[in-house]
Each structure stands twice: as C-alpha cells, then as structure tokens.
Amino acid sequence: LATTKGIYNEFTQAVARVDGLIRQHNIACEPQEAGYLKVAHNAKALVTLQNAAKYIQQHLADDQDSGAEFINSGDFRAQYLDHHQAYGALRLKDGFGLNPLKLLLGYKDMVHAQGVTISEQSCVLEWIEEGAKHRLMTSNGELIANKVVMAGNAYTPKRFNQRIDDKFLPILSNVIVTEPLTAQELAQAGLHTHQVTMDTRILKYYYRLLPDNRLLFGGRGAVWGKDAANPVYGERLKMALNKCFPSLSSKAIAYNWTGWIAAAMDDMPHVYSKGGVGYSLGYCGAGVSFSSQAAYRLAQSIAGETLPNLPLYQQPLPTFPFTQARRLGQWGYYHYGWLKDRFG
Secondary structure, eight states: OHHHHHHHHHHHHHHHHHHHHHHHHTOOSOOOOSOEEEEOOSHHHHHHHHHHHHHIIIIIOSSGGGOEEEEEHHHHHHHTBOOTTOSEEEEETTOOOOOHHHHHHHHHHHHHHTTOOOOOSOOEEEEEEETTEEEEEETTEEEEESOEEEOOGGGSOSSSOTTTTTSOEEEEEEEEEESOOOHHHHHHHTBOOOOEEEEOOSSOOEEEEOTTSOEEEEEEOOSSGGGTTOHHHHHHHHHHHHHHSGGGTTOOEEEEEEEEEEEOTTSSOEEEEETTEEEEEOOTTOHHHHHHHHHHHHHHHHTTOOOOSSHHHHSOOOOOSSGGGHHHHHHHHHHHHHHHHHHO
C-alpha cells in the first residue's frame, strides 16, 4: 500500500507541478477546466471503476481536491458527455487539458530566462565514454560532459546507449480534430464539458473539447512507422467518434496527425541515474504531466539528493524480450485487444 500510495502521489504532484509552473511563469498554454474522466465501455469495466473510486478515496487521496468520484451512466450523460457507449465513469479531480506545444515553448522561455543555452538541431551522432567523461559528437561539433541526461522518450534513437537500448517501445498515437462545433451541435451531441476523457478499452480512445469547441479524438495509430500517414487510421478514429457521438457523424475532420509515445515493459515510467548518466523514459502516454515531475526528480538525483523509495526512481528500465519481434508482438496484441474490447 505504501508503494501504491507513493506512486499515486507522484502522479498527483506531477499535475500540481505543471499547474504551478504555468501560474508562476504565466505560460499561455490554454489550460482547461479541471477533471479527468475515465469512461467504462462495458458493465465489467463499470464495476472496476466503482471499486477504484472507493479505493482511491479510502487509501490514496490526501484530500478532496486530489481524490476521485464515481459517476453513474445517467448523470454522466446528462452532466458531462452524452456518450452512447458509456456505462458510467470515474472522475479524477485534478487533471486538466492544455496545449502541449505552447507549454513546451513556455518551458523553453523559462530555461532561457535562467541563462541556460539550448542547442537545437544538434542530434548526438556518437557517444564515447572516456572514464568519468562523456564525449558527445554532433554534426555541429562535440561536447565533453561530466554528466549526461537522456530525455527523448519515444524519440530517442533505437540504438543510442546500452543503458536504454531495447528497453522501450515507441508506439504511434493518432489524433483527429473536427471543425469547430456550433452551440446547436454541442447541444445535440450532449457535450457539456471540456474535461479530458479516456475510456477503459485495451485499445483506448481519448478525447476532449478544445477551447474553440473543436472535438479532439485520439487512439492508436499504425504498428509500423512507415504506415503512419495511411488515411485508414484516421478513418477508423472517425468511425469510433461517430459511435460515441452519433449526431457528429457528418461533421468534417479538419486535422489528423500522429506522434510517438514510449511504453516500458512494466507499463511504468522510469527515472534513473547512476554513474553520471541519467534518463527519464517510458511515460506510456502520460508525458505532458509526468515529464515535469520526472525532470524534478532527476535533477534531485544529479544533485545528490535521495529520491523516494519507489520503483519509478530506484529501478532501471526492464529489457523487452525478443526485441527483434516487438512489432509483431504489438500487431498481435492489437488484434487481441480488438477482440477483447468487442467481445470481452
């Protein structure tokens, strides 16, 4: 229980840290109303969410602002989203949506204000360890460093350093965004909230109303990166959106994009530092919030401070087995997930 509560608190602190940075530095990143909705897609998932809400309130939440509540189907459809596949929902009270690019640019301004040099467009092409020193070669020159941090998450090269090679799986996420919805369309679809939402499927869908009332709807993309631009994946998302909100079936899609997230073998981020080398990797889709907490903990570690005794910070990333067959395994898992979500 202590470990469970510790991990829960770290993710709670992550959200609070992002919120605090936005407020302290006046980052214009369009933060939206607080609340993270997890929607039960079948009756079995509904029971799981009911139990989860009770458990969080009894054992994990330190106060009402960081707790959870269960919302039955009728209340959810009337007050939050008229979601035609929702059996009910769990609401975590402290999550919120924002524009991640504008948040990133705000972080960049913060760092510049501290007098830190940022060298963009200078990928590390080769890394040579010479005793306690690290020689980093780029196309623009080379660096000699006492300490190195790897923080590329899913955009880290496949072969980069023995500490993280074969220890994460980049997964394509796909997003579609509608044209802005009119007041009448919002009412017909029953969209009453801008809170971030995700369902309980193995192959999850996530969605929220953006500040200009476009509906963002995301889910899995292609297995292989070479297929990322195939329009079939965006079309599948539109079909899923139509099933959730049938009145939007004829609504046009304005944008469609893909991006990589990094999965760890144990489905948990790892922030690890040893011998002058650290990394933060495997956010599993929670990087917008948790990356700030990870950076804070990694900085503490580099400064010689003791981190919480949690697997997040004390254990290195586990290695993926059968690394050459990871994509085939992912392909098989997607098919299993589809069957499980549909008939389980």
